[in-house]
Amino acid sequence: MSDLSLIALSARTAALLLAPEGARYRLPRAVDWTLAPKGGDTVASGRAQIAPLFFEGLEPGRDYVLTCDLGSLAFSTPACAGLVEASDFGARPDSPDNAAAFARAIDAVPAGGCLRLDPGRYVTGPVFLKSDMTLWLPEGAEIAAHGCRTGWPVLPARDDTGRVIGTWEGVPEPSFAAPVTALGCTGLTITGRGVIDGGGDRGDWWSWPKETRDGARRPRTLYLAHCPGALLSGFTVRNSPSWTVHPYRCDDLTAVALTIRNPPDSPNTDGFNPESCLRARLIGLDISVGDDCVAVKAGKRLAGQKAHLAPTRDLQITHCHMARGHGAVVMGSEMSGDITDVRIANCLFDGTDRGLRLKTRRGRGGRLVRITMENVDMRGVPTPLAVNAFYFCDPDGRSAAVQDRAPAPVDATTPEISGITLRRVTATGVAQAAAAVLGLPEAPARGITIEDMRVSYDPAAREDVPLMALNVVPVRHGGILADFAEVTGTLRVQADDKEQTDMLTGFFDAYAAGHAPYKGGAWCYEDGCIYRGLECLHRATGEARWLDHLTRLVSAQVGAGPSLAGYDPNEYNIDNILSGRALLYLHEVTGEGRWLDTAGLLVDQLATHPRTRSGVYWHKLRYPWQVWLDGLYMGAPFQVGYGLRTGRADLVEDALRQVATALDMMHVPETGLYAHAVDEARKQPWADPETGQSPAHWARALGWLAMALVDLAELVGPAGFAPLKGRTTQLLKAIAALRRPDGLWLQVIDRPDLDGNYPESSASAMFVYALLKGRTLGLWPGDAEGLHTQLAAGVVRDRPGGGQEMVEICEVAGLGPFQGRYRDGSAEYYLSEARVSDDAKGVGPLMMSFAAHQEAGRRPREAVAGE
Template identity: 50%
Template sequence: MTRPSILALSARIAALCLPLPGARYHQEEPLAFRLASLDGGSDAWTREGLAETAVLLLHDLIPGTNYQFEAEGFEVLTFSTPPCAGLVDAADFGLLADIKLDDGNGALRNAEALARAVEAVPRGGTLVVPRGIWTAYPIALKGNMTLHLAEGAVLRAPSTRLGWPILPARDDMGRMLGSWEGLPAACFAAPVHAVNVDNLTIEGRGILDGSGAEGDWWTWPKETRGGARRPRGLHLVSSSDVTLLGFTIRNAPSWTIHPQGCERLRAAGLNILAPHDSPNTDGFNPESCRDVLIAGTRFSVGDDCIAVKAGKRGDKGEEDHLSETRGVQVRHCLMERGHGGLVIGSEMSGGVHDIAVEDCEMRGTDRGLRLKTRRGRGGLISNIAMRRVLLDGVQTALSANAHYHCDADGHADWVQSRARQPLGTGTPLIDGITVDHVEIRCLAHAAGVFLGLPEAPIRNVRISNLIIQSHDPQARPTPPIMADHVRPMLHEAILVEWAEIACDDPGLISNAAISLNSPHESYR
């Protein structure tokens, strides 16, 4: 029998993985379960329910208590919740409920009240934001604490940015603090943020709302105003052992969750939401991070669902801020809408390694697995895997693009030329992509497009058990990747230019060209 695994555990919530055969985000059939407390003698209790998803969150647990979990087809699991050193109610510190979004004075009073509440939490304790609508300027969390968003709680940012705090580009030791698209840059602080903390948990059934649509954030996506770039929804900087459990985060001013320089991060059972036309509202962007797990999370956003990054080399070769990302696992997630399901880059100059997306559902995303880089980035992308994933209504299932036309010079000839260029520190490398047991339904443009550099071809791509079930009859010919000189495509298979592909079904590899003008040489 299969043993359930504990993905994350706090004093009041447990995230379990129940990987029945065929389960992706959803179980194929609802699974009956039983949870029993083993402490308290006659006060012990039993709870029964149905698990409709592969990742199940058990809420409302009691700290320091032993439990037994049972589900048909699984071994019995016993576990113990950790203790809580003390419970602090944020309402006891003078929070004002239901103030107007543009009430800057009220939002400042609430931010000050929350700061006092955070300070009052004992080491290993919990701060509860109770049911209600609470509007506050950005709050900074500390380590060795839990922020618990109660069911019915909405912690939201104000619509005004007058007096909004700013994170500088670097801290006192010269390390990157504020950032924008992979470079040090002053940015407005996220509504909830933490810098250089350990052992932090953010959890609950409540909501973090960035109020992106309520202010002017979405009207200046690439600008600097007031000396800073737009804030994230949740920004975690240089922190370790962070757990995110169960909450909904929506309407971020820019990237929704941005872990930057973090280690040992666990996220399970989240809902990450933004309108489809909101600019750069990526769902979850781990940058220069190690050991990250994203599981059982639902995405519906205005840009990439998950974008794995590692900083960007500056125009003058600046690289002291760069650090690799290594070890990101994405399991049993649902990507309902977004530019890409699992994306690598384009900021990848520090190197991105050992990334896996497994047992997920991607529905209506523009692309499924997407790698994007360009000359000038440098860095290596290696060991990327997609396994047991359903792509339904995805326009281009797989893509690796080394001519991505980002930045002001993205359309310059030296970036877009298909002629061989000299190798150097700015030459990006892609080595190692595995795709296995992927099902494509309602395909629009192409099953795969792999466009490498002639001086640095994409290497070691292995595709097996790829099935194209159906095509989108309403689709129209469209260039499938964001590079110049790429022809429109419709219902095509796997196209290759300057890439080394091994496929167990040679019939999936097309002889058609990607570029409008075929390259001078061929490499496959």
């Protein structure tokens, strides 16, 4: 596939796939793009962070050109036979049930036409679509099921022709119609940025997961049966009563750029269930649900019944993100009609219980054959590959007939598993086993091949069973576990400290050698992050190359007089103080007075730097009365270091007093954490009118704080740090408790429930540095084993073309107006900021955490005040 391709098209929407080398669901680096009609002016532009790029509001029958960093692509939207507005037929956001209005509107859509909903939330019972139509749900439009079963339509197991239309877990059964249902439709498109809400939390759907009520099984949210060539693109499906999106016997289905969300405790709410479908394509889906993310089905054999069985074959699953589900991509256990020729590629599995999961049992029959997974990254997945022919589902699932390890007779009900290939898979934070394969003694799993699979283990993992079968032994940090199975291949375990050390030092050396000043040569804190990293590396290793890099880079910004390139003290920017720590270190190791003289320029700024009424430095002159956590790291350790070096006890005392005061101002009792910022004047729109605090907890802001505290503890020693010790320990414990199984921390650190939240690399490096230092200094009593090893495995990736890069770094975040927009400090705001690779704010702290890891390996724990 090319780097840029068209993957879905309707008269008014389009989806493209950005797929440079190294892309998964997320891109290895942001891609800027513009969209324009052919020969016309730009109608849209932006910066893409993920592989699927979706547009709506296009004109039918128009030629367009998408231009981006990867090239350009021309496409033409098809004509539309007519646009029908649902509102013209009585659809209203204030109506208690819009089902009748929707039915009238759908009936009015001409062949090849489009039904559009205005923005708003439309409560409804089930809506039945028809052939040769497009349902366009633009951004802001929502179809929401009311959840009341009274009068809810029921799909019979079969229609008058004997065709299966009602199903439940692989067998024909009456079931409640989905809020959006399509039966036997051709030429069907559902598209747009809107929402279909299944109403799972309304009514009683989740209280009877395996029962039948009123003669029917629970509904899906979007159900398509016998709809060849259907196109689904762009929209969100959420809050499902059971399986969320269920295409049944829909050949040549395309589903792209969908978002699927269900609560993690909602029962049997699989995300996407292609059942008995040929040649389906699932591209760029983002799924986080209460059961399996993508669950591939092919019917379940019943005694005397197999006419309902049909294969799923030639399925493509690419550039998808699977999070939090029981399994990322699962096949079975309803697979009696055969699941064959499946390709899973360029995906990210994030915190699912298992990665690729194949499950079946005696009595199923059918085949799981020719399944390939390649170029897939997994983070915090306890068992990346789980193949289980003893799955204990159904009422007899735990019986001796199903679970006995003695060979049983082979017949038509014996399932087959063969030809399973994993290639170029990276899994960090593995807990139970890299691969667990359990075939049948009478029909072993054959041809299981593992090529270039790299794993690292979660040091905090506990023993548990990797497969849902009886007589499976709990395991921790297992490799390839196989029984009644033919498995070839090896793992590359990324737990060798020397190998990782060599990789990281090579990465750091190359980065420092090629580092270009962040702001064109002007003195700034971003360069200071690299300077601090090089200082820590030199302190930890004594290797001259780190000091050489530091001297070369800092010297380029220090001039005669003394002077600092591009530095204006009258900006009163506390960020500019950070790089001064490099001046103090160079003075320490060389004894040259010019370094300390230059540091004096920064001290002069601090002497007149504006302060809050409570005595804490403003973050910047253009941010009056505001204190940010970032600023505590930028200023206080330098001021203390300079004070200690020059005998200025007043500077030391003032810095410590400011930090203590700031902690009082910014502590959030409800979370035990600290606000990103506080406005003492209570004038900023982002500030709480009572506390002045910003609303959400940004991880990197807390990272700056944690690093500031441990650095101050190291500088002033036990007695001087005693007043801050208790709060530091409390903070480090809170941070450690929020660490994910993959060893990383979320961008909005305390919101694992937040849609779109992601593990952020720079903050994770800061936290590991602070915890390692805290452990050494007696400030944190936790277990530091594996902290840095797991961090590095999770944030450093092989760069296409050679070398390494640090990925998933939030480029910048702040508060207030900036570059034409307003940063309101909400959780959603922090998720909106761009993510980049190899930013100094990430690489510098990674250098620091590596240095702390090296020091911790050879130094006994020290004591701090109170011990």
